[in-house]
Amino acid sequence: MCYFLKGFVFYILDKGFAVVQKKLKLADLAKLAGVSTSTASRALNNNPVIKQTTREHVQQLAKTHNFSLNTAASRLRLQKTKVIAVVINLEANTEQSIDDPFLLKVVSDINQAVNRKGYELLLSNSYMAGDDWHGYFIDGRRADGLIVVGQGKQQSQIDLAAKLGAPLVVWGDPKTPSEYPIVGSDNYLGGLQATEHLIAKGATKLLFLGDTGHAEISERYRGFNTAIGHSRLVTKPQTIKIDITSHAAYNAINQLLRDKGLNFDGIFACSDMVALGALKALKERYVSVPNDVRLVGFDDIAMADVSHPSLTTIKQNTHLAAKMLVDKLLAQLNKEEVESQEIAIELCCRQSS
Amino acid sequence: MCYFLKGFVFYILDKGFAVVQKKLKLADLAKLAGVSTSTASRALNNNPVIKQTTREHVQQLAKTHNFSLNTAASRLRLQKTKVIAVVINLEANTEQSIDDPFLLKVVSDINQAVNRKGYELLLSNSYMAGDDWHGYFIDGRRADGLIVVGQGKQQSQIDLAAKLGAPLVVWGDPKTPSEYPIVGSDNYLGGLQATEHLIAKGATKLLFLGDTGHAEISERYRGFNTAIGHSRLVTKPQTIKIDITSHAAYNAINQLLRDKGLNFDGIFACSDMVALGALKALKERYVSVPNDVRLVGFDDIAMADVSHPSLTTIKQNTHLAAKMLVDKLLAQLNKEEVESQEIAIELCCRQSS
DNA sequence: AAAATTATTGCAAACGTTTGCAATAACCTC
DNA sequence: GAGGTTATTGCAAACGTTTGCAATAATTTT
Numbered sequence: 001m002c003y004f005l006k007g008f009v010f011y012i013l014d015k016g017f018a019v020v021q022k023k024l025k026l027a028d029l030a031k032l033a034g035v036s037t038s039t040a041s042r043a044l045n046n047n048p049v050i051k052q053t054t055r056e057h058v059q060q061l062a063k064t065h066n067f068s069l070n071t072a073a074s075r076l077r078l079q080k081t082k083v084i085a086v087v088i089n090l091e092a093n094t095e096q097s098i099d100d101p102f103l104l105k106v107v108s109d110i111n112q113a114v115n116r117k118g119y120e121l122l123l124s125n126s127y128m129a130g131d132d133w134h135g136y137f138i139d140g141r142r143a144d145g146l147i148v149v150g151q152g153k154q155q156s157q158i159d160l161a162a163k164l165g166a167p168l169v170v171w172g173d174p175k176t177p178s179e180y181p182i183v184g185s186d187n188y189l190g191g192l193q194a195t196e197h198l199i200a201k202g203a204t205k206l207l208f209l210g211d212t213g214h215a216e217i218s219e220r221y222r223g224f225n226t227a228i229g230h231s232r233l234v235t236k237p238q239t240i241k242i243d244i245t246s247h248a249a250y251n252a253i254n255q256l257l258r259d260k261g262l263n264f265d266g267i268f269a270c271s272d273m274v275a276l277g278a279l280k281a282l283k284e285r286y287v288s289v290p291n292d293v294r295l296v297g298f299d300d301i302a303m304a305d306v307s308h309p310s311l312t313t314i315k316q317n318t319h320l321a322a323k324m325l326v327d328k329l330l331a332q333l334n335k336e337e338v339e340s341q342e343i344a345i346e347l348c349c350r351q352s353s
Numbered sequence: 354m355c356y357f358l359k360g361f362v363f364y365i366l367d368k369g370f371a372v373v374q375k376k377l378k379l380a381d382l383a384k385l386a387g388v389s390t391s392t393a394s395r396a397l398n399n400n401p402v403i404k405q406t407t408r409e410h411v412q413q414l415a416k417t418h419n420f421s422l423n424t425a426a427s428r429l430r431l432q433k434t435k436v437i438a439v440v441i442n443l444e445a446n447t448e449q450s451i452d453d454p455f456l457l458k459v460v461s462d463i464n465q466a467v468n469r470k471g472y473e474l475l476l477s478n479s480y481m482a483g484d485d486w487h488g489y490f491i492d493g494r495r496a497d498g499l500i501v502v503g504q505g506k507q508q509s510q511i512d513l514a515a516k517l518g519a520p521l522v523v524w525g526d527p528k529t530p531s532e533y534p535i536v537g538s539d540n541y542l543g544g545l546q547a548t549e550h551l552i553a554k555g556a557t558k559l560l561f562l563g564d565t566g567h568a569e570i571s572e573r574y575r576g577f578n579t580a581i582g583h584s585r586l587v588t589k590p591q592t593i594k595i596d597i598t599s600h601a602a603y604n605a606i607n608q609l610l611r612d613k614g615l616n617f618d619g620i621f622a623c624s625d626m627v628a629l630g631a632l633k634a635l636k637e638r639y640v641s642v643p644n645d646v647r648l649v650g651f652d653d654i655a656m657a658d659v660s661h662p663s664l665t666t667i668k669q670n671t672h673l674a675a676k677m678l679v680d681k682l683l684a685q686l687n688k689e690e691v692e693s694q695e696i697a698i699e700l701c702c703r704q705s706s
Numbered sequence: 707a708a709a710a711t712t713a714t715t716g717c718a719a720a721c722g723t724t725t726g727c728a729a730t731a732a733c734c735t736c
Numbered sequence: 737g738a739g740g741t742t743a744t745t746g747c748a749a750a751c752g753t754t755t756g757c758a759a760t761a762a763t764t765t766t
Contacts, residue, residue, distance in 0.1 A: 023492050025752060036716045041754055051714060066485050068493040072428035073752035076721050081425070083475075101655065104457035107476075115481050120495070122436075123464055123474045132419050139376050140421040141722095142473070246659045276659045283661040302454065303656050306599045306629045308636040378722060389746045394724060404744060426722035429751050494752095 024067050032065070033058045044069070075141060084114050084329065085122040085143035087129060089150040089158070100244070100273065102299045102316075106149055106171060109322035117326055119144075131157055134164035145169075145329045151176065151215045167332040169325050173215040174340040181332075182340040183324045187216050190314040190345040191223025194268050194296040197312070199231050201294045201353050203266025206237040209252065209278060210270025211244055217270045220298060224268050238264060242274070249277030257285055265293055272297040272304045272313055279307065279352065295352040309351030317343050377420050385418070386411045397422070428494060437467050437682065438475040438496035440482060442503040442511070453597070453626065455652045455669075459502055459524060462675035470679055472497075484510055487517035498522075498682045504529065504568045520685040522678050526568040527693040534685075535693040536677045540569050543667040543698040544576025547621050547649040550665070552584050554647045554706050556619025559590040562605065562631060563623025564597055570623045573651060577621050591617060599630030606634035618646055625650040625657045625666055632660065632705065648705040662704030670696050 030040035035054065042050045043058035061067070075081045086107060107123070114121045122143050129136045137143045144167065148158055151172035162168055162180040174182045198206060206228060212218045221239070228234045240256065242248040249269065256263075269275035275297030282289055289295050289309055297304060300315035321343045328338040383393035388407065395403045396411035414420070428434045439460060460476070467474045475496050482489045490496045497520065501511055504525035515521055515533040523535045551559060559581060565574045574592070581587045593609065595601040602622065609616075622628035628650030635642055642648050642662055650657060653668035674696045681691040 038755075039715055049714070066488045066492075068485075068488040070429070070492075070494050070752050072425055072434070072494040075425035076423070076429050077753045079721075101454050101457070104454070104461060108457060111476055111478075115478070120481060121476045123476045125464075125468070128468050128473060135419045135421040139419075139423075141423050141425045246655065250659070273655075273659075276656070280659050280661050280663070302599065302626075303629070306603070306626075306633050307660060308633050310633070391725075392745055402744070423722050430723045432751075
């Protein structure tokens with residue numbers, strides 16, 4: 001085949017030896033179809049003002065020629081991008097890292113939810129976006145809206161972006177008062193149920209493992225304390241503040257056992273990774289789980305089910321949460337009012353308790 | 354403050370009650386600086402042809418006004434996006450899912466490597482991109498290049514995109530002959546070392562667990578068989594073909610133990626998730642690891658170290674691989690010739706063997 | 707069959723950058 | 737201080753869409 005079009009020639013060599021093919025622009029496609037650029041544009045967008053047969057003709061031609069619109073031009077003209085930015089909001093220093101399986105699961109679920117709505121996903125972080133997220137993403141026309149994963153310890157960047165008018169939603173603790181919608185699990189109830197479960201299983205000397213500086217985790221901690229308050233049998237609980245990593249948990253439990261011996265019989269870990277780190281330390285010192293120590297985690301990551309003993313945990317419904325996040329963001333783009341929303345959690349009772 | 358600019362007025366209310374601020378365009382910034390648009394553009398790009406003081410003045414002004422370029426316009430004009438698309442290439446049906454921790458780790462490492470080079474990351478998949486990746490990403494000006502994660506079982510989409518001239522690199526098995534560069538671990542050597550290790554630890558009845566239809570895994574399998582060929586003690590090994598998930602592995606080992614009893618004493622699992630699934634099944638039936646069965650995985654995901662017994666595995670250097678992928682892609686954008694590259698693997702000897 | 711209505715198309719401007727080229731300003735050199 | 741060189745700036749076009757409005761073609765009404 002060989003086409004001549006005003007201004008240039010392009011070849012398609014079917015043999016597969018070489019394919020030199022100048023990119024078709026809409027004007028070229030229009031010429032091939034024998035219509036004006038505007039008609040071609042409308043035809044591709046299935047605008048009913050264009051005659052049915054013309055629409056089909058142009059669309060057919062676009063398909064056979066593998067035509068794709070230049071999104072840069074389109075975005076410039078339309079002032080929207082059909083892109084949603086996901087910002088992983090983690091403290092720069094140590095702490096829970098981007099490698100955290102739970103966070104990645106959240107991102108993956110968001111990705112699916114975003115795609116289902118016909119949007120693309122720009123994966124980002126504060127390293128790229130700097131401090132002024134509104135400027136970078138919205139003014140910069142990189143995305144139409146933001147999904148922030150993680151409230152972080154201080155929320156100044158989120159607050160600023162929201163104040164400047166960036167459409168945004170946050171994965172975090174929905175009980176936090178805020179100007180923007182927050183979607184997340186009922187962390188308080190999760191903490192409560194986890195701890196009640198530990199107590200029901202006979203634990204009386206409880207240990208909380210996690211970083212209460214986090215909004216979400218402080219709610220889980222509140223639930224922990226409430227449950228203990230309801231019980232007469234439980235003596236004064238311990239709290240060990242650690243980074244949200246399995247490694248930190250492993251070290252913390254090791255040290256505790258070394259220093260004070262086994263002075264607890266139930267652990268509520270603020271995340272599954274933390275629980276698994278603790279579990280490893282316990283097993284290495286031949287502390288039986290669940291006989292000597294009952295253990296409950298949070299998240300229900302894939303590993304929870306695969307570990308031995310499998311991990312009792314509070315399941316976070318990331319799939320549903322992702323859908324809610326995207327729905328609320330799109331509603332905002334649509335100028336609707338939206339509110340924070342709590343996602344129900346579920347106790348998954350397994351072998352560790 | 355209150356600025357008057359030809360055509361509109363905007364206010365910045367410092368009290369924080371409301372911020373109504375029309376987006377500055379380059380022309381506005383130029384006007385504020387008292388220079389032409391072209392000078393402003395060059396100043397922002399730090400073009401040395403512009404006087405030092407002018408450059409600083411404009412840059413300063415841009416900073417105080419939180420100016421950001423409209424990337425849509427910029428991309429249209431420059432014909433490049435400063436975006437790299439990452440395509441997760443998974444079979445639609447069951448199989449290894451996007452939730453797989455190892456894959457997510459790879460994506461996360463790529464994200465970092467991409468950012469370090471000043472590019473952004475568009476996270477995508479065949480659901481969005483359809484069949485014609487070149488058309489969608491490159492012609493559509495969504496990205497300047499593609500990183501494909503996973504060769505998939507058939508590579509028609511990758512081949513097509515490459516043939517059409519899309520700058521692309523693939524995470525996969527670098528020994529596969531291809532028109533495009535593939536970066537990945539030395540899977541053959543990994544399989545070889547893993548299996549030699551099992552044999553060295555005294556295993557004689559070996560079991561391979563995984564899907565040999567995959568390019569990478571078939572290489573690991575080749576290494577497995579080579580190692581066995583070198584040994585006199587090992588009797589005819591078994592191969593169980595399963596999806597690359599812990600669940601499938603758990604079921605497979607359960608069924609094998611039920612049907613044939615413990616007829617193996619060493620397992621080479623094609624991935625850590627598979628190994629962990631197998632481990633769980635073994636522990637539930639009180640088969641001791643490593644005493645009765647030695648177990649080696651592949652990947653070295655975070656869980657490998659946290660499981661109990663911790664998992665001996667072949668570590669894939671995803672961090673380095675991600676850097677190589679990005680470097681090679683950028684080199685391609687730079688019209689340089691690039692080749693496939695093998696990343697060294699490393700045996701991580703832990704408790705399971 | 708003319709007039710009025712409706713269906714369909716095309717013209718041209720606009721979106722906000724970047725850059726080749728021309729123009730001017732500043733500086734040297736003799 | 738005239739002529740030549742260099743440093744600095746601005747004009748205007750171009751990137752490829754989409755869309756308001758005007759224009760034409762097709763259809764209906766009278």
